[in-house]
Amino acid sequence: MxxxxxxxxxxxxxxxxxxxxxxxxxxxxxxxxxxxxxxxxxxxxxxxxxxxxxxxxxxxxxxxxxxxxxxxxxxxxxxxxxxxxxxxxxxxxxxxxxxxxxxxxxxxxxxxxxxxxxxxxxxxxxxxxxxxxxxxxxxxxxxxxxxxxxxxxxxxxxxxxxxxxxxxxxxxxxxxxxxxxxxxxxxxxxxxxxxxxxxxxxxxxxxxxxxxxxxxxxxxxxxxxxxxxxxxxxxxxxxxxxxxxxxxxxxxxxxxxxxxSSMPAHIPTPMHALYHALWTIRDRPEPEKRAWREVFEHYVFGPADGAGAHLPERARGVLDPIDEATARQLRAMLLDKLNR
CATH class of the missing domain: 2.60.120.10 (Jelly Rolls)
Structure with missing residues (x-):
């Protein structure tokens, strides 16, 4: 060893x-x-x-x-x-x-x-x-x-x-x-x-x-x-x-x-996002990948409340913390898009 x-x-x-x-x-x-x-x-x-x-x-x-x-x-x-x-x-x-x-x-x-x-x-x-x-x-x-x-x-x-x-x-x-x-x-x-x-x-x-x-x-x-x-x-x-x-x-x-896990049950594993990113992002041209990295940094890897801080509370939608109701809506939306 x-x-x-x-x-x-x-x-x-x-x-x-x-x-x-x-x-x-x-x-x-x-x-x-x-x-x-x-x-x-x-x-x-x-x-x-x-x-x-x-x-x-x-x-x-x-x-x-x-x-x-x-x-x-x-x-x-x-x-x-x-x-x-x-x-x-x-x-x-x-x-x-x-x-x-x-x-x-x-x-x-x-x-x-x-x-x-x-x-x-x-x-x-x-x-x-x-x-x-x-x-x-x-x-x-x-x-x-x-x-x-x-x-x-x-x-x-x-x-x-x-x-x-x-x-x-x-x-x-x-x-x-x-x-x-x-x-x-x-x-x-x-x-x-x-x-x-x-x-x-x-x-x-x-x-x-x-x-x-x-x-x-x-x-x-x-x-x-x-x-x-x-x-x-x-x-x-x-x-x-x-x-x-x-x-x-x-x-x-x-x-x-x-x-x-410190996360509630309605937050799924990030492995789903990894597979989706492999499918949708990894093989794109480098300039597009760099642009998407910045988008993810803004919406995902930056401060949790940062992306929607400048918006009125009622307009934030998924930019607010994800609760059970929002999680159900996201899941339904993703299933609908993936099945098209």
């Missing part, structure tokens, strides 16, 4: 019932929350053994099928692409969580085990009751943040970003997090938007064996990167849009995370 320039800032003494959520969001920087979930029941079971942790999880399982990635030993724990980036190197399987856990346990001592990686399983949907002894108090901040669980063997989630803010809790096994600020997107060489190993575009650089001849700007990303090793019981705050590369370092790993 190539070394990055800095270590992620750490915070000691945080408690699940007293999250410093406002402070975390205000800084906009990643923070390791040492020992945040050390007293979770799942963490305690994992400290005992992998078997104890799997038995504990199975006790909450409601038998709903789960989806996970599976690959042979040659995948080396890295769900990724094939050589020409047209397909993934793992197959997606569906089955019982209890069977998946048993498969992982059966290969704990293998030098080159098959790859098993179950990503982002909603806890309440498949493991009802697990949160009773393993949860963070987002409700105290008026925030709805459902938890998801990630289970696998020695696997790597290639570097990617998520639009929501994220607190990831290391429950079983150690994990190494390597983070990059959003402005490093070009230096991380993102892969195809579709298909993707986990729903988001990922860096195509192999962090374990980076090819600097092919990806020279990756050196600049490393200079801007931050890293931390998390032990079971630690957690990390990953701000919205920060790129993160996550390595499971032990033969059995479990992580629980919480995503949440």
């Amino acid at each position: 190539s070394a990055v320039a800095a270590s992620i800032r750490e915070c000691e003494g945080c408690r699940p019932d007293a999250l410093p959520l406002d402070e975390l969001l205000a800084t906009g920087q990643p923070v390791v929350l040492r020992g945040l979930v050390r007293d979770w029941d799942l963490v305690k079971q994992g400290r005992d053994s992998a078997r104890a942790a799997t038995d504990y999880l199975t006790g909450f399982y409601n038998c709903r099928p789960v989806q996970y990635s599976h690959g042979g030993p040659e995948v080396e724990g890295r769900p990724f692409y094939n050589d020409d980036f047209t397909a993934l190197n793992c197959e997606v399987r569906r089955g019982g969580l209890d069977a998946l856990l048993a498969e992982i346990l059966s290969h704990l001592d293998d030098e080159r085990p098959p790859t098993y990686y179950m990503a982002s399983l909603p806890v309440d949907a498949c493991l009802p009751g697990l949160r009773d002894g393993n949860d963070l108090d987002f409700a105290a901040h008026g925030v709805r943040a459902p938890s998801s669980i990630w289970i696998g063997n020695r696997t790597t989630a290639s570097c990617h970003y998520d639009a929501p803010s994220n607190i990831a809790c290391c429950c079983v096994g150690r994990r190494r997090f390597t983070l990059f600020p959003p402005d490093q997107v070009g230096n991380l060489y993102p892969g195809p938007l579709e298909p993707t190993p986990g729903g988001q575009a990922v860096s195509v650089v192999d962090f374990a064996r980076p090819d600097f001849g092919r990806y020279p700007r990756f050196r600049q990303a490393l200079a801007a990167g931050q890293a931390a090793l998390l032990e079971p019981g630690d957690a990390i705050f990953i701000p919205s849009m920060w790129w993160h590369h996550v390595e499971g370092l032990d033969a059995f790993n479990v992580l629980v995370n919480y995503w949440w």
